[in-house]
Amino acid sequence: MYAYPIYPERNTQSLDGIWDFSFLGSDAPKLESVNPKGIACRELAAVPGCFDAAPKYAGRRGVGVYRRSVEAPAGVRLRLRIGALGLRGRILWDGREIGLNELPYSLQEYEFDSGSSSRHELVILIDNRLDFADTPLFHHFYDFYGYGGIYRSVELETLPEKARFGRVRVETLDLSGRVLVSGTLGGGFAEISAGFDGAAPKKVDAVFNGEEFSFEAKVPSPALWSPDSPNLHLITLKTGSDTVIERFGLRTIRxxxxxxxxxxxxxxxxxxxxxxxxxxxxxxxxxxxxxxxxxxxxxxxxxxxxxxxxxxxxxxxxxxxxxxxxxxxxxxxxxxxxxxxxxxxxxxxxxxxxxxxxxxxxxxxxxxxxxxxxxxxxxxxxxxxxxxxxxxxxxxxxxxxxxxxxxxxxxxxxxxxxxxxxxxxxxxxxxxxxxxxxxxxxxxxxxxxxxxxxxxxxxxxxxxxxxxxxxxxxxxxxxxxxxxxxxxxxxxxxxxxxxxxxxxxxxxxxxxxxxxxxxxxxxxxxxxxxxxxxxxxxxxxxxxxxxxxxxxxxxxxxxxxxx
CATH class of the missing domain: 3.20.20.80 (Glycosidases)
Known part of the structure; x- marks a missing residue:
């Protein structure tokens, strides 16, 4: 199950499942100094999952190494999406660092070039030690346990070569169904088409400011969202090279x-x-x-x-x-x-x-x-x-x-x-x-x-x-x-x-x-x-x-x- 937004024309892989794993213990060096190349990951761990919730390492603090192989085309642009990890993470693709995650529980995305091969190695190093210098957002006195692991799903997308959508926001302007649609379009200018609730997208007159765009629209058959009637709408945006589907609800809160x-x-x-x-x-x-x-x-x-x-x-x-x-x-x-x-x-x-x-x-x-x-x-x-x-x-x-x-x-x-x-x-x-x-x-x-x-x-x-x-x-x-x-x-x-x-x-x-x-x-x-x-x-x-x-x-x- 993928969370919205959905990019139907992109090759998207779920990397959830069983990964190779090794626990380096509390004496491991800082993540920046760990070289995973010589580490033998002879154990297994589930992703999503927390190594210190599992029986073998219950309550242990230190560095965990998650490793798996990934198939992805050579010479393309990729985006890795990690739903959340904790308490700190370092991400390597074919031995090359592509990200350092210092935000526990936060969704993070990383864009990078795939490299010259079609078979790759993804390593995610996790540190759950409570060190204020490295992890200032979580402390030993917090009244909930700070686990070590990859908390939420991991996904890999192949990005279009030309114009590609980032996140698109749909803001309710009034309860008649008027909305303001805004977002980003990277990789070059392109005309945008939009459609609601499965209707064929039609060209819109979007206003561009660099990579940012916006336009107003009217949902054709608007139904308001509320706890009693949680009606939801879809908007599909298309260019010649990319498509994004966002889900939203028409409602105001003040x-x-x-x-x-x-x-x-x-x-x-x-x-x-x-x-x-x-x-x-x-x-x-x-x-x-x-x-x-x-x-x-x-x-x-x-x-x-x-x-x-x-x-x-x-x-x-x-x-x-x-x-x-x-x-x-x-x-x-x-x-x-x-x-x-x-x-x-x-x-x-x-x-x-x-x-x-x-x-x-x-x-x-x-x-x-x-x-x-x-x-x-x-x-x-x-x-x-x-x-x-x-x-x-x-x-x-x-x-x-x-x-x-x-x-x-x-x-x-x-x-x-x-x-x-x-x-x-x-x-x-x-x-x-x-x-x-x-x-x-x-x-x-x-x-x-x-x-x-x-x-x-x-x-x-x-x-x-x-x-x-x-x-x-x-x-x-x-x-x-x-x-x-x-x-x-x-x-x-x-x-x-x-x-x-x-x-x-x-x-x-x-x-x-x-x-x-x-x-x-x-x-x-x-x-x-x-x-x-x-x-x-x-x-x-x-x-x-x-x-x-x-x-x-x-x-x-x-x-x-x-x-």
Missing amino acids: CEKGELLLNGQPLRLRGYNRHDAHPQFGPAMPDELWIEDLQILRDLGCNFIRGCHYPQSQRFLDLCDQLGFLVWEESLGWGDSVEVQSDPKFRRLQVEQTVNMVKASINHPSVILWGFMNESGDDKEVGASLLRELAAAVRAVDRSRPVTSASMHIRTSIALDVFDVVSFNLYPGWYEGDNTADPRPLDRIAPTLDEVLARLNTKELRDKPLILSEIGAGAIYGWRDRVAGIWSEEYQADYLDAVCAYFRRKKRLTGLALWQFADGRTYAAGGVLGRPRAFNNKGTLDEYRRPKLAYDVVKKHFGGSGK
């Missing part, structure tokens, strides 16, 4: 008077924070698990997914488009300190990965919010300045969607003015520490949420929609206890019952993203004493998607139908 409006109608977002995570696969999720997760979310009555805390798979977003889920997509970042946010390389890569995410997901109607820097230092000027820089970078690419970032600083944030939508992560009644002798401090929930509503009752903020972007409590699957204290399934169920009831009463809240969908592996050192089993156990389901008691509680509040 903020007005404290509400989030989809096609002019107010939304209430009901859903979860969700990681791409499974004990056997890590973030290298098979299609079957994506489908299962979405079926479960639909059964719960959810219409909203916060894709935490990194760019989402294009294939997963395609499914959300088809099924009518609303998505908050965000770039990688989690609780980074002032020192980290002051680092020039960190800041540069934050901007690079965030812009990359926006460009990759621009045509997904399911994506209604752009986010970044979860729980950043938005109470300090260093953090606030980075948030401003990221918001400006996003808006320079796409002004059609609101921008947000999840803050945990109700009283002290100095960056709420940056965002179109205000979002807070809160855990009243959970992270109480030694401040209470109450084994069930559920009475902390409502007063804390009341404080949030009061915080937004100012001239500057009252017109901004408000999302509870994280709130939840942990439970160990199967531990049921008459005391119903912390870590029991009963306490989690009572906690989420109180949260969901509050959300239903308070219409000022635009959205609720419970933390979290399913338990997920996290760090195994440092703060692990607060993470039994080295998992974040706040899932309404455990890591194998077995429901806890809270499942039926949430389903009752969200109106799940089981369909």
Whole structure:
């Protein structure tokens, strides 16, 4: 299954499957110094896949070498597309470096000449060691495990010799079906033809500015996209040498008077924070698990997914488009300190990965919010300045969607003015520490949420929609206890019952993203004493998607139908 866009006239190979593999261990040199020529890859590894999720190298950090042979014509231009890898990668074609990937979880593409042979060797070196100098976008304290591997699909395209399309964007201008089509055309000027939904393409009067082009068009039989009616359209663009098919949805999303409006109608977002995570696969999720997760979310009555805390798979977003889920997509970042946010390389890569995410997901109607820097230092000027820089970078690419970032600083944030939508992560009644002798401090929930509503009752903020972007409590699957204290399934169920009831009463809240969908592996050192089993156990389901008691509680509040 290829994600959109599709280039039907190009020779496109899926390189997913079984690759040769070797693990060099934690003492391996930096990727730039590794010479794979003399390395014997006598083991096997799946792509997509994570070597440290497999039994032999579970939990190990170091360098993994993935190698396979590839058939491709001599003397042509190729594009290699890697859906995501982590935590750092170096890509070599016939021993020649064609790319260095420093953006974990991000879609990356590499263009290069095939060379003089028709049989080639592709090597991808992966480093999952936690070294800030090399991998500033992922740290040991992040509350989800940083796996080593090739997380998502790998594809190879043979590019046309003459005019060839890059990405094409389709932006809804109004709900009558008027759209603005824009993109890039490399390799020389050519006339462009366009057609919608299978109709024969006809010549369009595109305006060119160098390699960039744009034109307005009208979808002949427009059908709007919404969660209840997730209608999708196709546009086919052709030149004499290339064709591209993009899928899109006709819909608008905007903020007005404290509400989030989809096609002019107010939304209430009901859903979860969700990681791409499974004990056997890590973030290298098979299609079957994506489908299962979405079926479960639909059964719960959810219409909203916060894709935490990194760019989402294009294939997963395609499914959300088809099924009518609303998505908050965000770039990688989690609780980074002032020192980290002051680092020039960190800041540069934050901007690079965030812009990359926006460009990759621009045509997904399911994506209604752009986010970044979860729980950043938005109470300090260093953090606030980075948030401003990221918001400006996003808006320079796409002004059609609101921008947000999840803050945990109700009283002290100095960056709420940056965002179109205000979002807070809160855990009243959970992270109480030694401040209470109450084994069930559920009475902390409502007063804390009341404080949030009061915080937004100012001239500057009252017109901004408000999302509870994280709130939840942990439970160990199967531990049921008459005391119903912390870590029991009963306490989690009572906690989420109180949260969901509050959300239903308070219409000022635009959205609720419970933390979290399913338990997920996290760090195994440092703060692990607060993470039994080295998992974040706040899932309404455990890591194998077995429901806890809270499942039926949430389903009752969200109106799940089981369909």
